[in-house]
Amino acid sequence: MDDHQESHQQSRVDNRGAAYANSGPIYNAPVTHQSVANDNSVNYEVEKEDTGLKETLSKFVIGILGERRTRIGALVSGLLGAVSLVLGIQTPGETTAGISSSDLVVASFLFFGLAAVLFISFRFRDETRCPNCKMHYTMKEVQEGQVREVRTSTGVRQTILRTYRCTNCAHQTTRKTLARSA
Ligand SMILES: [Zn+2]
Numbered sequence: 001m002d003d004h005q006e007s008h009q010q011s012r013v014d015n016r017g018a019a020y021a022n023s024g025p026i027y028n029a030p031v032t033h034q035s036v037a038n039d040n041s042v043n044y045e046v047e048k049e050d051t052g053l054k055e056t057l058s059k060f061v062i063g064i065l066g067e068r069r070t071r072i073g074a075l076v077s078g079l080l081g082a083v084s085l086v087l088g089i090q091t092p093g094e095t096t097a098g099i100s101s102s103d104l105v106v107a108s109f110l111f112f113g114l115a116a117v118l119f120i121s122f123r124f125r126d127e128t129r130c131p132n133c134k135m136h137y138t139m140k141e142v143q144e145g146q147v148r149e150v151r152t153s154t155g156v157r158q159t160i161l162r163t164y165r166c167t168n169c170a171h172q173t174t175r176k177t178l179a180r181s182a
Helices: 052-065 067-090 101-127
Strands: 009-011 031-033 041-046 139-141 145-152 155-166 172-181
Touching: 052 067, 052 101, 067 101
Parallel strands: none
Antiparallel strands: 009 031, 041 145, 139 155, 145 155, 155 172
16 A cells, blocks of 8 residues: 555766756755656556356346346336335334234345345346447456555545456457545
8 A cells, every 4th residue: 555655766966077067956956756657546456356146147037037027127126125114114013904014124125135136137237238249248357457546635536447358249348437435
């Protein structure tokens, strides 16, 4: 984390033999060597994202439900989860149509869990689609992510630049994400 520290190397310039020897203040003035790229940022690399599990899940779910039903299913599950949660916490201990409020709260978490699984599935399919040849699951990360951290007045802003290449047509894209801003 000390990479951003500027390296101040001070040296004295002996220019007594030079034509401008009499230019006053220049003689023996401290010279500070500083990287031009130094803009108070820290740059490093991070491992490629491990998306194996997401890919397996996405192909499995979409393979069973199809893309359209996965999207609709995510929306419906999310809504059912929200309704169950509201009904469940509204009147604690009471029953709604024969179902206890605690059952409704449990049901809401199951609906939210299902919604998350379905959402991740179609989202991953969309994200790995090649914008050039339109194939799904072909955009793969090809190198380590480039992280850049910049100190701001409010904290550290971290951006990650990831590079993807299509396994079908070799089309390449980069994606920049703001990972942290604190
Ligand atoms: Zn492609």
